[in-house]
Amino acid sequence: MSESVITSTPAPAARPEGVTGASILLDQVTKRYPGQKRPAVDGLTLEIPAGKMVMFVGPSGCGKTTTLKMINRLIEPTEGSIIINGEDVTRMNGDELRRKIGYVIQAGGLFPHLSVAANIAIVPKMLGWDKARIAARVDELLEMVSLDPAIYRNRFPKELSGGQQQRVGVARALAADPPVLLMDEPFGAVDPITRQRLQDEMLQIQSELHKTIVCVTHDFDEAVKLGDWIAVFDAGAQLVQYDTPERLLADPANEFVENFIGSGAGLKQLTLSRVSDVDLAEAIIGRPGERAADVLERITAAGHGHAVIVDDRGRPLQWPSRRQLGRMETISAAADPQLPVVGMRATLNDALDTMLVSSAGAALVTGRRETFQGVIDVGTVMDAINKAHELAAIEPENAPVGINTGSLQTTAAAGTGAGGEQAGR
């Protein structure tokens, strides 16, 4: 075998503070299935930094799952080594290795004959934890994935919705606090709204735990939303581009990646930013019971076109224009059901949708307990797109290495010379 292309692997001590994940290095890894002419994975070298979430995307059959499963050795590599936190795990006992790596599959992969608690307790039990510690951990994890332990711990998987099963699957994978989490199409089996919610929860959990997560997905938008780094593969696990979501969207390596991203790359960039990331405009506030003329005077003095009427808990009720205020005597306490409202955690894409549907060209932003925080308008969103373009032009620091040293040349890779060259730009 040729010499390793990575000369040094980050030692565990080099982990940034607060990071509980481990670095992973696939070092010239090849997988040949018996009876297959071409290797499913051919000479792949890929660095996965500690505490980051790396998404694998690419067409069906390109080797994403094979690559993922070689990390916990559910599939044994034919050649090459897998190094986790500086340790070559290729020769380690496979069962022992898998106890240190959380694994989440579609629909949770729960055992149907075991309760939720028993499913989550599998690895802690194998590790010989005592009953009290296991029970406390089960409840802690159920809380973490937003399931009330009192309601759910004794249920069986068939008594749960798809989204709830998936949550239990995540809780089970995290049970023994493994540094690495592997996820194979984790949210593929749930409806789009549940998927969005689970993705948001995953982001929340990751912001607290900083695990090293490797996730296979068919959904490019999911990769953009969740990934710190995205690996775009073509057949034979040829790495076509390994980059940040921002840079992939702003500067795809070639036509293959462009096609993969699909139309509307500019709009997809909006899923990278949340309303809480941008500056909101202030508004003139009015309250029910006030004279409309007084509110009108205030917005005229401030040069605003609208006033935001909030209730006694600061929640927005109405958003009248000057003309509407001119027709009112006293401000009523009625709530306008058409009010365009978005939360602080909504993506700019969601905010834009709300603005366009409302035809107001702007939306009201609410924070905790639905209190009014400010106004977001189309101009703010356009500024965010421009800023994302500027940011994408900057080379990221500490970009992880991703290259193919294998001989396989696919059409897309051959056209760009990606085979044998560094794809992580």
Ligand SMILES: Nc1ncnc2c1ncn2[C@@H]1O[C@H](COP(=O)(O)OP(=O)(O)OP(=O)(O)O)[C@@H](O)[C@H]1O
């Ligand atoms: N057990 C096996 N025996 C023989 N060939 C296999 C086996 N598992 C996978 N393959 C082949 O290896 C290639 C890569 O498969 P893999 O499942 O890794 O792809 P994938 O990118 O995850 O696909 P998908 O997105 O459809 O799940 C495919 O051509 C597949 O047919």
